[in-house]
Amino acid sequence: MTRELKINGKTMVVEAEEGTPLLWVIRDELKMTGTKFGCGVAACGACTVHVDGQPMRSCQTYVEDVEGAEITTIEAMSGDRVGAAIQQAWTELDVVQCGYCQSGQIMSAAGLLAENPKPSADEIDAYMWGNACRCATYQRIRAGVQRAAEILEG
Amino acid sequence: MTMTTSRRGFLQSAAAGAAVLLVGVRADGVLAAGTDTAQDLNPFVRISADGRVTAIVKHFEMGQGPTTGLTTLIAEELGVTMEQIDYAFAPSNPQVYNNLLFGPFQGTGGSTAMANSYEQYRKAGAAAREMLIAAAAQEWGAEAAELDIVDGQIAGAGQSAPLSDFVTRASAMTAPTEPRLRQPEEWRLIGKEGAVRRKDTPSKIDGSGLFAMDIQLDNQLVVVISHAPRMGAKVAGFDASGAEGMRGFVMAKALPDASGVAVYAESTWAAISARDMISVDWDMSNAENRSSDQIREELLAGVNGESTYQNWGDQAATAANVDGAAKVIDKTFYFPLLAHAPMEPLTCTIEPREDGGAILHDGAQFPTFGHMTLSQVLDLPMEKVEVRTVLAGGSFGRRANPTADYNLECAMAFAMTDRTRPVKLVWTREDDVRGGYYRPAFAHRVRVGLTEEGKILGWDHRIAGQSIMKGTSMEQMSVKDGVDHSSVEGVADRPYAIPGMAVGLTDHEKATSVLWWRSVGHTHTAYVMESMMDLISEETGVDPVALRLSLLPGETPAQTRMAGVLRRVADMTDWDAGAPEGRARGLAVHHSFGSFVAEVVEISGGEAEPVKIEKVFAAVDCGVPVNPDVIRAQIEGGIGYGLGHAMRNEITLTEGEPDQYNFPDYEPLRISDIGGIEVAVFPSMEAPTGVGEPGTPPSAPALANAIARAGGERVTELPMLTQVDFV
Numbered sequence: 098m099t100r101e102l103k104i105n106g107k108t109m110v111v112e113a114e115e116g117t118p119l120l121w122v123i124r125d126e127l128k129m130t131g132t133k134f135g136c137g138v139a140a141c142g143a144c145t146v147h148v149d150g151q152p153m154r155s156c157q158t159y160v161e162d163v164e165g166a167e168i169t170t171i172e173a174m175s176g177d178r179v180g181a182a183i184q185q186a187w188t189e190l191d192v193v194q195c196g197y198c199q200s201g202q203i204m205s206a207a208g209l210l211a212e213n214p215k216p217s218a219d220e221i222d223a224y225m226w227g228n229a230c231r232c233a234t235y236q237r238i239r240a241g242v243q244r245a246a247e248i249l250e251g
Numbered sequence: 252m253t254m255t256t257s258r259r260g261f262l263q264s265a266a267a268g269a270a271v272l273l274v275g276v277r278a279d280g281v282l283a284a285g286t287d288t289a290q291d292l293n294p295f296v297r298i299s300a301d302g303r304v305t306a307i308v309k310h311f312e313m314g315q316g317p318t319t320g321l322t323t324l325i326a327e328e329l330g331v332t333m334e335q336i337d338y339a340f341a342p343s344n345p346q347v348y349n350n351l352l353f354g355p356f357q358g359t360g361g362s363t364a365m366a367n368s369y370e371q372y373r374k375a376g377a378a379a380r381e382m383l384i385a386a387a388a389q390e391w392g393a394e395a396a397e398l399d400i401v402d403g404q405i406a407g408a409g410q411s412a413p414l415s416d417f418v419t420r421a422s423a424m425t426a427p428t429e430p431r432l433r434q435p436e437e438w439r440l441i442g443k444e445g446a447v448r449r450k451d452t453p454s455k456i457d458g459s460g461l462f463a464m465d466i467q468l469d470n471q472l473v474v475v476i477s478h479a480p481r482m483g484a485k486v487a488g489f490d491a492s493g494a495e496g497m498r499g500f501v502m503a504k505a506l507p508d509a510s511g512v513a514v515y516a517e518s519t520w521a522a523i524s525a526r527d528m529i530s531v532d533w534d535m536s537n538a539e540n541r542s543s544d545q546i547r548e549e550l551l552a553g554v555n556g557e558s559t560y561q562n563w564g565d566q567a568a569t570a571a572n573v574d575g576a577a578k579v580i581d582k583t584f585y586f587p588l589l590a591h592a593p594m595e596p597l598t599c600t601i602e603p604r605e606d607g608g609a610i611l612h613d614g615a616q617f618p619t620f621g622h623m624t625l626s627q628v629l630d631l632p633m634e635k636v637e638v639r640t641v642l643a644g645g646s647f648g649r650r651a652n653p654t655a656d657y658n659l660e661c662a663m664a665f666a667m668t669d670r671t672r673p674v675k676l677v678w679t680r681e682d683d684v685r686g687g688y689y690r691p692a693f694a695h696r697v698r699v700g701l702t703e704e705g706k707i708l709g710w711d712h713r714i715a716g717q718s719i720m721k722g723t724s725m726e727q728m729s730v731k732d733g734v735d736h737s738s739v740e741g742v743a744d745r746p747y748a749i750p751g752m753a754v755g756l757t758d759h760e761k762a763t764s765v766l767w768w769r770s771v772g773h774t775h776t777a778y779v780m781e782s783m784m785d786l787i788s789e790e791t792g793v794d795p796v797a798l799r800l801s802l803l804p805g806e807t808p809a810q811t812r813m814a815g816v817l818r819r820v821a822d823m824t825d826w827d828a829g830a831p832e833g834r835a836r837g838l839a840v841h842h843s844f845g846s847f848v849a850e851v852v853e854i855s856g857g858e859a860e861p862v863k864i865e866k867v868f869a870a871v872d873c874g875v876p877v878n879p880d881v882i883r884a885q886i887e888g889g890i891g892y893g894l895g896h897a898m899r900n901e902i903t904l905t906e907g908e909p910d911q912y913n914f915p916d917y918e919p920l921r922i923s924d925i926g927g928i929e930v931a932v933f934p935s936m937e938a939p940t941g942v943g944e945p946g947t948p949p950s951a952p953a954l955a956n957a958i959a960r961a962g963g964e965r966v967t968e969l970p971m972l973t974q975v976d977f978v
Contacts, residue, residue, distance in 0.1 A: 114498055121520035125473075130465035131458020133644070134519070135594055136680040140914035143594060171458035184456045191448055191880055194314030194888055196455030197462060197594040197644025222923035229914065231594045231645050232314045233891020234884070235922040 100164055104129075105173035113160045120144045120155035123170060131171035131200050135229070142228035145201035145208075146170050152208035171200035179207045179249065186244035194232035202228050206242050215246050270419035272298040274379040274426055275307070276371070282378050284426035293344050295375035296325050298383075302403065302415025304331050306372070309341040309357065310364040311616050312451055313593070313643040313650070314888070315943040316881040317364045319450045321372050323878055327440045328376030328433055329383075330400030331414075333447050343618035343638030358617040360651045360767070362844035362941020365877060369939050377430035379421075386420035387412065435936065441877050442934070449881065451642070462642045463614040464677070466600040471673040472501060474664045475522040475682075477512040477531050481907035482687055482763050484538040485509040486531055493528035500525040506663045509534075513664040519677050539763060539907040543692070546762050546904070547585060550694035553715025554583065558755025560734045563743045569753035572709035576700025580786050584697075585968045586775040587901035589690035590917060591768055595644020596683045597657040600675040601625065601665040608635030609665070611658065614643025616650035620724075621658040628662035629670075647769040647892065652688060653723035684917050685909040689902055690768035691717040691759075693738075695779040700751075705791030707802075709751035712742055716775075717759040719767055737767065741776030741948065746809035746842050747802040763904065769892055770944040773843040777948030778897075778955070781839035782967065785956040795838050795956070796821045812847045812872050813840055815933065819870035820849040823931055834865060837956025839949035845940030846873040850890065852953040856978065857961025863978040864894065864954065865926040869946065874937035882942045883930040889946025890928055895920025897951035899972040924977075 102109050104127070111126045118137075123129050123146070132155055135143030139154035146155045147169040174180025183206050186192075193199050202225070209216055209224040216224065221242050230238065271287045275294035285292045297305040306325040310317040318338045326336045343357060380400050388395040393408035400406075405414055440446045454460035479485070489512050491503040499521025503514045512531050516522035558566060573579055599613040599621070609629055611621050618638040625636045643650055661676035668674060678686065693716035700708040718735035720726050729736050734756060736743075743754045768774060788795045796817060803814040817840045821827070830836040835857055840849035853866040869886050876882050899918055903910045911917045951969070959965045964974045971977075 117520055121518065124465075125467070125518040125520065128467045129458070130461075130467065133462075133594075134464060134596070136914045137523075138680070138913050138915065141594070141680075141919070175457050187456050188448065188452050191452060191884065193449065193452050193455045194316075194884060195312075195594060195643065195645040196314065196451065196460055197464075199455050200458050203456060225922050229594070229919040229921065231592060231647070231892070231919060232888045233895070233920055233925075234888065235891065235920075235925065236887060236927055237884070238922060 100160060102160070102164065102168060103166065104168045105170060111160070115159070115161045117160045118156050119146065119158040119160055119163055119168070122160050123155060129170055129172055133197055133200055135198065140229070141198070142201040142205060143198045145204040145228065147204060147208065150211065152205050171204060174203060174207065177207070179210050179245070182245040182248040183207060183210070183241065185248055186241040190237050190241050190244060192234055192237040192241045194234050198228060198230045202230065202238055206238070206245065209242065210246060210249065214249065216242060270300050270422045272379060272382065272418050272422040274375045274382070276375070282374055282426045282428050282430070284378065284382060284422070284424065286422045293341065295372050296329065296379050298379060298414070298418050300415065300418050302413055302418065304329060304336040306336055306338045307341045308338050310359040310368070311340065311614060311640050311643055313614065313616070313646040315364065315885060316449065316878060317359070317368070319447060319881055320365050320877050321368050322450050323440050323447050324369065324372035325376040327438060328373050329380050331403045333440065333450070335403045338450055340640035343615070343622045357619045358651060360616065360648070362846070362943040362945065365939045366845060366941060369877070373432050374430060377432050378426045381427050381430045382421040382424050383414050383417045385424060386417035390417065390420065442875060442879065444879055447878050460642050462595055462644050463600070463612060464595050464598045464644065466612045466641070466675060468600065468602055468673040471600065471675050472515050472517070472668065473519045473522045473675050473677055474513050474515050474661070475526050475677055475679065476506070476660055477514060477526050477529055478682055478686060479510060479533060479538070481535060481538040481540065484533040484535050486512055487534040489529060489531040491529045493530070494525035497521065497525050497528065503529055504667050506660065508663070511660070513667065515664070515668070522677065523679060541762055541907060542905050543588065543903040546692055546759070550692060550715045550759055551583065551585070553757040553759060554694045554696035554713040558713050558757050560756040561753065562732060562734055564753030566711065566753045566755050569709050569711045569751055570698070572751055573698045573700035573711050576708045577703045578701040578790060580699045580701070580783070580790055582697055582783065582786060582967055584695040584775070584779050584782070586693045586778070587903070587969060588692050588763065589768055589896055589900055590684050590902055591647040591649035592683060592917060592919065593645030593647055593649055596680055597649070597678040598676055599658055599661050600673055601661050602673040603670050604635070604637070606635070607631070608637065610637045610639055612639050612641060613658065614646070614650060615640045616643065616646055617652065617655065620653065620655040624655040624658045625662050628659065628666055648767040648771070649688065652766060653725045656688065680913045684902075684911050684913055687764035688766040689763060690774060691719060691765035693775045695775065697779060697783050699783060699787060701787070701790065705793065707750055707787070710749050711753055713755045713757070714739055714742065715757040715759055717762060717765050719765050719771070721758070737772045739776070740772040741841065741843060742780060745780060746807065746813045748804055748806065748810065749802060769889065770843055770947040773841060773944070773948040777839065777841040777843070778952045781841065781949060781952035782955055785837070785959060786965070789959070796826055799840060809842055813842055816840060816847045816849040816870040816872050819931055819933070820851050820868055823868045823870060823929065824851045826851070835957050835961035837953045837958065837960055839953040839956060841945070841948040843945045843948050846871060846942060846945040848886065848945045848949055850949040850953045852950070852957045854954070854957045854961060857958050857963040861976040861978045862958060862961070862963065863926070864924060867925060867928045867950070869928065869930045870933065871930060871942070871945070872933040872935055873942050873945070874935050874939040876932045876935065877939055879932045882932050885942040886930045886946035887928045889944060890950040891920050891925060893947040893950035894925065894954055897954060897969055897971055898924070898977055899970045901970050
């Protein structure tokens with residue numbers, strides 16, 4: 098059925114049955130492929146998007162539950178103050194390797210910095226625990242979050 | 252060098268804006284140049300008339316860094332900044348883009364991307380530089396020797412102009428066959444800390460990077476496969492009525508080799524949902540039905556008897572020697588099956604071309620095999636098949652498969668359609684974890700005989716496991732006199748000068764499909780060698796560093812370099828001073844893929860408290876460190892990959908069927924598992940060697956040695972989780 102979703106500030110009309118994960122609506126219907134499919138069971142975080150500012154696993158978020166919500170994906174992060182700071186930090190520290198998990202890492206990091214502008218290493222570990230990186234770029238992610246916090250502090 | 256374009260012709264073509272300078276090699280390996288119309292040349296560097304430089308990267312990017320590394324080589328020799336150069340992936344052409352270490356075959360693996368490209372890409376960049384300089388020299392009436400290219404400007408003899416002014420003139424010249432390479436004292440990029448940032452970062456942090464999973468072609472069908480639950484099971488029949496009428500479901504067809512049922516739909520979710528509604532009857536009569544417990548018993552039996560292959564020392568004499576020793580250390584080790592589980596599940600897309608040909612869109616690690624597979628299955632001549640390489644979301648060996656398994660599945664699925672619509676194959680994580688091609692299970696038994704004084708008298712080392720290479724098209728490369736070298740590498744060819752050592756190998760009968768997994772045989776051989784070193788250290792009371800150094804007397808370059816990284820990591824950790832209060836340290840050193848890596852793992856806990864990996868130190872000697880920070884990143888990643896699996900991963904089989912499904916029961920390393928990693932990269936002028944894999948082998952034995960030194964269990968069976976409590 099036809100639904101309206103608000104993604105990155107724009108209203109988009111999609112065809113999706115009840116029970117369709119938001120992930121596949123974003124990727125296949127809207128062809129916005131920055132949000133990644135990693136496990137389908139909310140165990141890796143590659144599909145993380147923001148729903149009303151909160152990081153959510155889009156593979157386990159159903160389309161009917163987010164009608165009317167503000168959905169933000171990686172594609173909008175360059176235009177976001179926190180997102181841009183994270184991207185700058187990621188660039189300075191050359192965080193990425195294969196890069197497939199990094200959209201989700203950045204979305205989670207943005208969620209963390211929004212609620213905790215100066216997280217400690219332990220706080221980063223606790224918050225980012227669910228975002229898997231098979232390349233094990235973790236210590237650069239940890240340093241990247243702290244560098245982004247510095248950038249945001251000005 | 253010859254000049255065939257007149258000044259007048261030069262101006263005309265410049266006005267047309269058509270000329271492009273390409274430099275690369277011909278099929279005979281000789282450097283050559285041409286313009287965009289060149290038919291007999293595959294370029295490594297392309298310079299457009301506006302001066303934009305592109306490195307044509309013949310290796311795929313799975314995060315290991317060739318889009319940065321090969322680009323650095325061109326930029327260095329040509330004389331442009333990293334901002335003035337882009338990268339593009341090479342098309343599939345095994346004759347010209349072959350991996351020099353693999354033969355007439357294009358592929359990435361064995362940590363060879365830099366090792367086999369270092370000379371080739373530098374020469375191509377240098378040839379382009381000499382041609383542009385020659386063009387400028389002619390234009391200016393200057394001597395070529397007076398000119399150089401710096402930051403994209405050709406300068407000297409009182410003149411300066413951007414290299415774009417000379418592209419057209421240079422493109423009509425013949426390439427020098429032996430251009431002068433810049434000497435290390437001229438280097439601005441190679442080996443320079445902070446000089447280069449990864450070229451692939453921007454597209455990987457804003458969602459724009461195109462991975463194979465991101466291919467979205469107009470009108471494409473998505474296919475998921477209902478795979479056999481056990482290896483070797485065949486489709487006997489299936490019922491798709493449950494999927495009929497589901498939105499987006501198109502059709503279901505058994506693959507022609509009966510290995511599965513292809514489910515076609517208009518979208519990925521529709522395909523995944525429809526697959527759940529299709530029931531398949533499996534013929535299990537020829538399927539693997541052994542359980543992993545049985546495989547384990549067979550492998551242990553394999554190391555408790557005489558080895559089939561005894562190509563390295565006299566096994567019987569060595570065994571007798573050990574039996575007569577004053578002290579004997581006797582240990583048996585076991586390593587389970589492991590999945591690669593790259594972050595991006597396997598996927599590729601086949602697109603029909605208007606001329607009847609086909610394009611494979613893939614994060615192509617072995618493009619030659621994908622190319623050949625499409626040619627065979629679709630009955631197309633090689634020149635009608637094209638492979639377009641896109642970013643790969645990790646691999647760890649999984650995308651490099653002699654059977655090209657997922658390319659083959661996609662080709663079979665495409666062949667069963669009317670071939671008018673693109674077909675995208677998608678594996679889910681469950682397909683990946685349960686899909687075979689595992690790191691083979693291995694057992695080792697080692698008996699070391701020591702004299703009263705603690706000197707090694709004999710070392711009887713027996714290995715049993717399933718060969719990765721036998722029966723594949725890669726067999727000739729690795730199997731000699733019946734021995735798959737990848738089963739014994741790291742033991743049979745260890746740099747250590749060990750007296751009285753014999754190594755034996757017994758092949759295990761095929762139990763499941765197996766494949767190389769980040770660092771291949773070294774995943775288990777380093778663990779055994781370096782655990783044994785610490786066991787000898789415990790028995791004799793000789794310090795672990797001193798013991799290893801005593802077996803690396805510097806009689807070969809490998810011994811010298813291995814000792815070098817060992818001393819370096821001891822310095823980094825102030826080893827002799829001992830671990831900080833409440834911590835314990837374990838050490839391991841290993842040689843693989845031409846590189847030498849020593850690591851120290853520092854833990855808290857271990858005896859009564861749960862173990863936490865607080866810090867890992869590594870020293871690496873990989874020859875010329877082209878991009879030091881990329882090397883550090885690869886060693887960090889290799890350590891994480893090794894430790895995560897050693898701590899808690901295994902694939903077990905119950906009557907041939909994998910017990911694990913997805914990340915919840917194949918738990919990946921998490922951010923909280925390792926406190927930090929510090930990597931020291933050796934300055935070296937040796938030819939560059941691998942870094943993608945060599946960080947992995949020493950990590951797990953260094954952890955095992957740390958746990959033992961903390962008073963915990965001596966872990967001889969992986970994963971550690973069954974014996975060790977982790978935080």
